[in-house]
Amino acid sequence: MTTTSENTRSAASSPGAAEAGPSPVRRRGKVLEHAIFEAVLDELVSSGYAMLSMEAVATRAQTGKASLYRRWGSREALVLDALQALLPEAGPAPDTGELRADLLELVRRMRATMLSVPGRAGRVIMSELDHERGAPFAGLMHERVIRPGKDLLRELLVRGVVRGDVRPGAVGAPLLLDVVPAVLLYRAKMVGPPTDAEMVVLVDEVLLPMVRA
Structure with missing residues (x-):
């Protein structure tokens, strides 16, 4: 006679029981x-x-x-x-005590946001939709990504003016604040994802010459 415990062991060892696995949560x-x-x-x-x-x-x-x-x-x-x-939060402005290091940290952070899954998804939408249909998404990307990045850059420049590293006129130049997002988006669209080495070039050969006292 087959006992209850033997039946249980037989059922547990059968192929069907092994394939069932745990129920989804x-x-x-x-x-x-x-x-x-x-x-x-x-x-x-x-x-x-x-x-x-x-x-x-x-x-x-x-x-x-x-x-x-x-x-x-x-x-x-x-x-x-x-x-x-x-979408990642912008976080506080870098504060290493040195302008170049602050700028490098900021542009690298902006690059990381752009290359994140939310950042890539946002760029996909903007590349597919026309101005009218894409307006809500463009507004969100500006509010969550572009504007915070520009605000942080402005904060770095103001701090640099106080230290004597940055000419005062650089803080109030709107196009200067657009340089980083413009370069990142252009490179991503036309060339490919910007590299970290390109971020160094962006700081050393573009930003610093534009803002130095």
């Missing part, structure tokens, strides 16, 4: 939301905005489409929320 709230946001940006980077669909996001996030439609009424709203949530 049910995610809710912020955990599920974060998984959805990550899936949105991954889909943008891999497939582009034109091919982005709620179905593709749900599949990548391993959730149901209903979870998306309950929270977001449109693809645009979902993408805006994903970028808003996952």
Whole structure:
């Protein structure tokens, strides 16, 4: 006669039991939301905005489409929320006590943001959409990436003026503050992702000659 314990051991050792594995964990709230946001940006980077669909996001996030439609009424709203949530924060201005080192740290930080998944996703959107349809995304990228970077650069220049490293007129030159994001975006679009060596050249051969006292 086969005992209950033998039946249990037999079932546990059968091929079907070995393949079943643990049941998936049910995610809710912020955990599920974060998984959805990550899936949105991954889909943008891999497939582009034109091919982005709620179905593709749900599949990548391993959730149901209903979870998306309950929270977001449109693809645009979902993408805006994903970028808003996952774009890196600018952080405080570098303060090494030396202008060149501060500028290097800042441009490297801006480069890292641009090359991050949220930064790449933002660039994908802006390259695909015209001015009118891309306006909400452009506004968000300016508010979260471009403007904070320019504000930090201005802070470094003001500090440099106090130390005597920077000419006072450099602080109030709007186009000077545009140089770093303009170079980064141009290089990324026309040449390829800017390298760290190019960041050194940007500081030594462009920024410093433009701002020195």
